[in-house]
Amino acid sequence: MDMKVEKKKLNLKDKYKLLTRDLGWEPSYRSKDEIYPYVKYEGLKVHDWDKWEDPFRLTMDAYWKYQAEKERKFYAIIDAHTQNNGHLNITDARYLTALKIFLQAISPGEYAAHKGFARAGREFAGVGTQVACQMQAIDELRHAQTQIHAMSNYNRYYNGFHAFADARDRIWYTSVARSFFDDSMSAGPFEFMIAIGFSFEYVLTNLLFVPFMSGAAYNGDMATVTFGFSAQSDEARHMTLGLECIKFMLEQDPDNLPIVQAWIDKWFWRGFRVLGLVSTMMDYMLPKRVMSWREAWEIYGVENGGALFRDLARYGIRPPKGWDDAEKAIDHMSHQLMLGLYQWSFGTAFHSWIPSDEDMDWLSAKYPATFDKHYRPRWNHIKKLAAAGTPYKNFGLAKLCQCCQLPIVFTEPDDPTMLCNRETTYKGEKYHFCSDGCQDVFEHEPEKYIQAWLPMPALFQDQQGDIGAWMDWVSLKDGTDNGDYAGSEDQRNFQQWRGLATSNQ
Amino acid sequence: MSTVFIALQANEETRPIIDAIELDNPRAVVHRQPAMVKIDAPDELVIRKQTIEEQLGRAFDLQELQINLITLSGNVDEDDETLTLRWNS
Numbered sequence A: 001m002d003m004k005v006e007k008k009k010l011n012l013k014d015k016y017k018l019l020t021r022d023l024g025w026e027p028s029y030r031s032k033d034e035i036y037p038y039v040k041y042e043g044l045k046v047h048d049w050d051k052w053e054d055p056f057r058l059t060m061d062a063y064w065k066y067q068a069e070k071e072r073k074f075y076a077i078i079d080a081h082t083q084n085n086g087h088l089n090i091t092d093a094r095y096l097t098a099l100k101i102f103l104q105a106i107s108p109g110e111y112a113a114h115k116g117f118a119r120a121g122r123e124f125a126g127v128g129t130q131v132a133c134q135m136q137a138i139d140e141l142r143h144a145q146t147q148i149h150a151m152s153n154y155n156r157y158y159n160g161f162h163a164f165a166d167a168r169d170r171i172w173y174t175s176v177a178r179s180f181f182d183d184s185m186s187a188g189p190f191e192f193m194i195a196i197g198f199s200f201e202y203v204l205t206n207l208l209f210v211p212f213m214s215g216a217a218y219n220g221d222m223a224t225v226t227f228g229f230s231a232q233s234d235e236a237r238h239m240t241l242g243l244e245c246i247k248f249m250l251e252q253d254p255d256n257l258p259i260v261q262a263w264i265d266k267w268f269w270r271g272f273r274v275l276g277l278v279s280t281m282m283d284y285m286l287p288k289r290v291m292s293w294r295e296a297w298e299i300y301g302v303e304n305g306g307a308l309f310r311d312l313a314r315y316g317i318r319p320p321k322g323w324d325d326a327e328k329a330i331d332h333m334s335h336q337l338m339l340g341l342y343q344w345s346f347g348t349a350f351h352s353w354i355p356s357d358e359d360m361d362w363l364s365a366k367y368p369a370t371f372d373k374h375y376r377p378r379w380n381h382i383k384k385l386a387a388a389g390t391p392y393k394n395f396g397l398a399k400l401c402q403c404c405q406l407p408i409v410f411t412e413p414d415d416p417t418m419l420c421n422r423e424t425t426y427k428g429e430k431y432h433f434c435s436d437g438c439q440d441v442f443e444h445e446p447e448k449y450i451q452a453w454l455p456m457p458a459l460f461q462d463q464q465g466d467i468g469a470w471m472d473w474v475s476l477k478d479g480t481d482n483g484d485y486a487g488s489e490d491q492r493n494f495q496q497w498r499g500l501a502t503s504n505q
Numbered sequence B: 001m002s003t004v005f006i007a008l009q010a011n012e013e014t015r016p017i018i019d020a021i022e023l024d025n026p027r028a029v030v031h032r033q034p035a036m037v038k039i040d041a042p043d044e045l046v047i048r049k050q051t052i053e054e055q056l057g058r059a060f061d062l063q064e065l066q067i068n069l070i071t072l073s074g075n076v077d078e079d080d081e082t083l084t085l086r087w088n089s
């Protein structure tokens, strides 16, 4: 019985060849142009699709085997989390704000990425690319499902989780991520690859997932660590697909360079704005913080992004146009956006709060050049108002950027005391932008962005500006889902249940 | 010089894999963080099946790395024996 006969196995390269490229065929009764109508549409020139190869050489049989194992690991831990009241192990219920934003804004993005890759897999003309896109489409669907499943356990106990699909469609801050994905899906297949495969997966995903998962681990949230790891185990493959696709485009024809560069400029800036939400999570929303947004940017933005663009320089690619403005924004963005979220907290399906003195000391240590000078005085003023019983609420509606859809709360790159606001008049209508980067994107494709669905105009169109009716429409329960964490039902329940769990009362 | 890196979940399966990576890449720096291990190396990192098998005491298919992978950077090349990460700059 101990005799083990090694089966003769194909080597990886031969197996990859047999199970991907050899599955293709030459069409005989329809032309390739008819079968793949969009491959020439964007002006990209491709001469030899077989030059594209997955460097992991993953084939479908191995894919199913490893994905099944990931699912088994995932559900073993999720079951244990549910069975053992895992929700009471988190540091405190403030942490849930990060999860609510994730569920409302990011998980639906996973689903959108699934649809986008399913389409890209159909439209690219090379078998290697088709197979890799098909795997990624299934991965992204799995990410959406496992995330919703993992977080559904919190929905049994806490507010703000119950209507994430309505929030995704209708609430204002989720439209930042939603418009990013809709923008990419309504582009051609090559631009979609640069948008999601390259800019989002390669340049930005580390900044989203790695700190988010470490944050979950630091804050005792086993469910999120698990879905994060399970999803992230696919991301290395997605990042690699994104990088291979960009190299493929650049190697196929020198005429592709300016098209690719323009997409890199656009999608870096679009992605950087989506990450604004992540910066607030890292600096403000984790009761126990992992690293500051600035520190994460140093590792995954400056160091890793720098290495990437030095590598791509051999093709004539330069770092994205908005790179320097991004660097200048790093020490300000989380503070500016969190101040925005706090003042409009009547309209968020999550809680925000005034940072404690201890939190502010941490922020000033992490942001020595900016926090005490520009942001601590504002928080202290807001704190005084709250103590006097007149908390600072802004019941006006935010002016949104026509491109990234964030409220216009950011400052000039070189003057943190001056709000940055750009305007473009197009066909007699005036449009507003948060930055030069967003204005550039609009001016390059105005016909696309004048069609953008913006949540604030929708409030007036559909609800005649009636905030109560709007709350019903977005499934936001006033006084329960929104407002300050201090005094919220989530805070009361968590303290009470944790008390019950750790005492004999 | 550019840094390549690979990050793996910290668990019983990856402990010998991380040891193997350290053995094969003397210039690598291992950062142990909560629930994950990130390994940085200047310009290039090589992961060898044979070294992992020696550490693990069983046969190992390099594609098994997929299960515990968190993230990586650099151009990837994988065959039966090695997985290489490299920046060309």
Ligand SMILES: [Fe+2]
Binding pocket: A110, A113, A139, A140, A143, A231
């Ligand atoms: Fe994903």
Ligand SMILES: [Fe+2]
Binding pocket: A140, A201, A234, A235, A238
């Ligand atoms: Fe992905």
Ligand SMILES: [Zn+2]
Binding pocket: A273, A401, A402, A403, A404, A405, A406, A433, A434, A435, A438
């Ligand atoms: Zn904008």
